[in-house]
Amino acid sequence: MKHTLKTLMATTAFAAITAQAAAATELEFYFPVAVGGDAAAVIEGMTDAYMAANPDVTIDAIYTGSYADTTTRAITAARGGNAPQLAILLSTDMFAMIDEDLVLPWDDFLTAAEMESWIGGFYPAFMRNSQTDGKTWGIPFQRSTPVIYWNKEAFAAAGLDPDTAPATWDDMVAYGTALTLRDDSGSVTQWGVRIPSSGFPSWLFTGLVASNGQDGLANTAGTEVYFDTPEVVGALEYLVSLAAEHEIMAPGILDWGATPRAFLDGESAIIWTTTGNLTNIRSNATFDFGVGMLPANVRPGAPTGGGNFYLMKGSDDEQTLAAIDFVKWATAPEQAADWSIATGYVAPREDTWETERMQAYAAEVPGALVAREQLAYAVPELSTFEGPRITQIMNDNIAAAIVGDKTPAQAMADAQDAADAVLSIYR
Amino acid sequence: MFRRDWLIALAFLAPALILLFGFTHYPAIQTVIDSFWSTARGRRPAVFVGWDNYARMVQDEIFRRAMINNAIYAAITIPASVALALAMALFVQSRILGRGFLRLAYFTPTVLPLIAVANIWLFFYLPGFGLFEQLRGWAGLSPRNWIGSPDTALYAVTAVTVWAQAGFFMIFYLAALQTIPPSLREAAAIEGCSPLTFFRRVTWPLIMPTTLFISVNATINAFRTVDHIFVMTQGGPNNASMLLLYYIYEQGFRFWDTAYASALTVVMVVLLALVGIGQFFWLDRKVHYR
Numbered sequence: 001m002k003h004t005l006k007t008l009m010a011t012t013a014f015a016a017i018t019a020q021a022a023a024a025t026e027l028e029f030y031f032p033v034a035v036g037g038d039a040a041a042v043i044e045g046m047t048d049a050y051m052a053a054n055p056d057v058t059i060d061a062i063y064t065g066s067y068a069d070t071t072t073r074a075i076t077a078a079r080g081g082n083a084p085q086l087a088i089l090l091s092t093d094m095f096a097m098i099d100e101d102l103v104l105p106w107d108d109f110l111t112a113a114e115m116e117s118w119i120g121g122f123y124p125a126f127m128r129n130s131q132t133d134g135k136t137w138g139i140p141f142q143r144s145t146p147v148i149y150w151n152k153e154a155f156a157a158a159g160l161d162p163d164t165a166p167a168t169w170d171d172m173v174a175y176g177t178a179l180t181l182r183d184d185s186g187s188v189t190q191w192g193v194r195i196p197s198s199g200f201p202s203w204l205f206t207g208l209v210a211s212n213g214q215d216g217l218a219n220t221a222g223t224e225v226y227f228d229t230p231e232v233v234g235a236l237e238y239l240v241s242l243a244a245e246h247e248i249m250a251p252g253i254l255d256w257g258a259t260p261r262a263f264l265d266g267e268s269a270i271i272w273t274t275t276g277n278l279t280n281i282r283s284n285a286t287f288d289f290g291v292g293m294l295p296a297n298v299r300p301g302a303p304t305g306g307g308n309f310y311l312m313k314g315s316d317d318e319q320t321l322a323a324i325d326f327v328k329w330a331t332a333p334e335q336a337a338d339w340s341i342a343t344g345y346v347a348p349r350e351d352t353w354e355t356e357r358m359q360a361y362a363a364e365v366p367g368a369l370v371a372r373e374q375l376a377y378a379v380p381e382l383s384t385f386e387g388p389r390i391t392q393i394m395n396d397n398i399a400a401a402i403v404g405d406k407t408p409a410q411a412m413a414d415a416q417d418a419a420d421a422v423l424s425i426y427r
Numbered sequence: 428m429f430r431r432d433w434l435i436a437l438a439f440l441a442p443a444l445i446l447l448f449g450f451t452h453y454p455a456i457q458t459v460i461d462s463f464w465s466t467a468r469g470r471r472p473a474v475f476v477g478w479d480n481y482a483r484m485v486q487d488e489i490f491r492r493a494m495i496n497n498a499i500y501a502a503i504t505i506p507a508s509v510a511l512a513l514a515m516a517l518f519v520q521s522r523i524l525g526r527g528f529l530r531l532a533y534f535t536p537t538v539l540p541l542i543a544v545a546n547i548w549l550f551f552y553l554p555g556f557g558l559f560e561q562l563r564g565w566a567g568l569s570p571r572n573w574i575g576s577p578d579t580a581l582y583a584v585t586a587v588t589v590w591a592q593a594g595f596f597m598i599f600y601l602a603a604l605q606t607i608p609p610s611l612r613e614a615a616a617i618e619g620c621s622p623l624t625f626f627r628r629v630t631w632p633l634i635m636p637t638t639l640f641i642s643v644n645a646t647i648n649a650f651r652t653v654d655h656i657f658v659m660t661q662g663g664p665n666n667a668s669m670l671l672l673y674y675i676y677e678q679g680f681r682f683w684d685t686a687y688a689s690a691l692t693v694v695m696v697v698l699l700a701l702v703g704i705g706q707f708f709w710l711d712r713k714v715h716y717r
Contacts, residue, residue, distance in 0.1 A: 197664075
């Protein structure tokens with residue numbers, strides 16, 4: 001009996017404490033995970049650390065699947081009147097979120113000094129898909145660029161210098177030819193190159209377009225696309241030729257998700273994928289590998305990608321201010337360094353790279369620096385109004401060219417027509 | 428007195444009626460209404476557009492592709508999974524060694540979520556190092572990219588569906604086979620009839636109602652289950668494996684064109700209703716030998 005009473009008292013005391021905590025500001029925060037590794041645990045560790053330092057705020061970090069699932073869930077919740085305060089969505093979702101009237105610009109809550117020191121501290125390449133119409137809609141966080149990973153052992157076996165990455169399109173074809181191995185019956189046992197084409201082929205394709213000399217695929221207002229230029233058609237012709245003409249890449253559509261596996265299993269000697277896979281590959285590779293910039297043609301180039309923090313409408317002022325404070329904390333050098341090291345995402349601010357931890361990490365894993373150096377040549381990922389639909393039009397036509405249903409020129413002309421039809425009402 | 432009975436009846440029926448109306452009838456009616464309006468965006472309210480969404484379908488090449496694909500998909504999955512289910516049921520019905528284990532093995536795919544099944548099959552199909560590719564490699568055949576080529580993608584996902592649902596249908600056949608009176612088999616044995624004749628003249632007619640039930644289910648599944656498309660192909664390459672329901676999902680929840688998705692949904696429901704009504708009214712008479 002005495003024991004029961006004690007338990008009862010303890011439970012009541014505990015309930016009182018939690019009730020008090022519940023009176024504090026409560027935030028809901030949706031986050032996706034798009035790469036291997038343990039990014040979800042890292043995010044939860046961050047929110048726990050923030051709550052420990054700020055006991056009057058509770059953050060409910062909700063893992064919401066892929067980027068597409070997270071967007072679906074955020075829009076559905078907002079329409080139902082239960083929007084989270086914060087969500088990490090694709091930076092390219094900016095126009096859709098503006099069009100749906102679901103997000104707030106960050107600028108309205110920041111002083112001029114904060115605009116300068118905080119917003120101004122992010123790499124400009126990342127801000128190109130975070131600002132439009134003179135306002136800031138996204139805070140770069142889960143950002144990446146595509147890089148190439150190459151298998152040094154396979155390079156050495158093929159008689160190539162294991163420490164030199166293919167620097168140009170021609171290099172990649174030459175290296176790829178040396179790296180493609182066939183058995184006696186003519187079946188390929190190791191492919192030279194793998195540029196995945198399921199999931200979001202337009203992203204990696206933007207890298208080819210950038211290195212072919214075109215600054216992205218759309219205007220900054222999100223109302224015009226440039227799909228049928230000679231630069232774009234040339235990029236697609238090169239992509240198609242890797243499998244069709246040079247036979248250094250497997251034919252057909254290559255799965256995005258299986259690409260790290262293909263590299264780790266030695267199926268492909270060079271792969272193109274996000275720098276966000278760095279930690280995953282680093283912890284699972286049984287061989288020495290290198291990380292390099294995307295090969296250049298007219299110039300070096302790569303698209304930025306990944307997710308931003310969005311401030312959702314529908315919260316009270318206290319919640320909004322707490323959400324902003326959390327994001328400021330999460331992008332501060334120490335936290336951003338932890339995040340970058342744990343996942344491989346590019347630290348989005350210069351000051352993060354100056355921390356001791358980041359310096360030590362960069363010395364240990366030089367591959368981590370590649371994505372940052374590549375930012376100097378980065379172009380924005382395809383982002384427009386009706387973004388998913390426009391991207392799908394692009395993806396379908398890239399796929400059509402890869403599988404040989406259309407010529408590259410025909411595919412891009414069709415894509416331009418279809419995209420113009422969708423975007424005309426926004427002009 | 429009469430009124431009181433009615434009130435009591437209504438009180439008992441109310442919870443079920445409210446749920447049924449709230450989650451089935453109301454959304455269905457709302458979908459039909461929405462299909463005549465444009466999609467609302469945050470900055471633009473919906474406007475009445477009449478038959479525009481339906482007119483758009485006529486022009487929509489991807490919709491046409493999805494309809495053709497779905498027809499092929501249904502034409503393969505329905506007979507194939509029914510035939511496979513029957514074959515498996517007949518096999519594990521007979522007295523063989525390890526019967527319980529075999530039944531369990533055949534039923535396993537049903538227990539697995541289709542998403543997990545699709546992930547497993549995704550790796551079977553991977554060009555170069557997937558299971559099928561290894562087998563083809565030993566046989567000296569050149570590798571193929573099953574889900575990445577437009578000629579094979581639809582059939583690759585179709586195979587997954589057949590594999591995943593045949594085990595479930597087997598259970599119904601197994602139950603039906605066990606209701607066949609043993610006296611019939613004994614009588615047939617005395618008459619000296621062959622197993623094949625027995626199947627054709629006795630077993631098959633007696634399990635016809637089960638076949639009808641299964642084929643109705645398989646028809647609905649042919650339009651309803653698209654989980655594996657999400658994992659394996661996302662409708663690609665270039666819409667080669669696009670199915671109607673996945674297209675509705677894409678329009679509704681990826682492009683947020685809810686009005687067009689509503690119109691597509693109405694078309695799909697009408698189509699399914701016609702097929703279902705046809706199967707029940709036409710086939711039902713035949714299988715019950717009236």
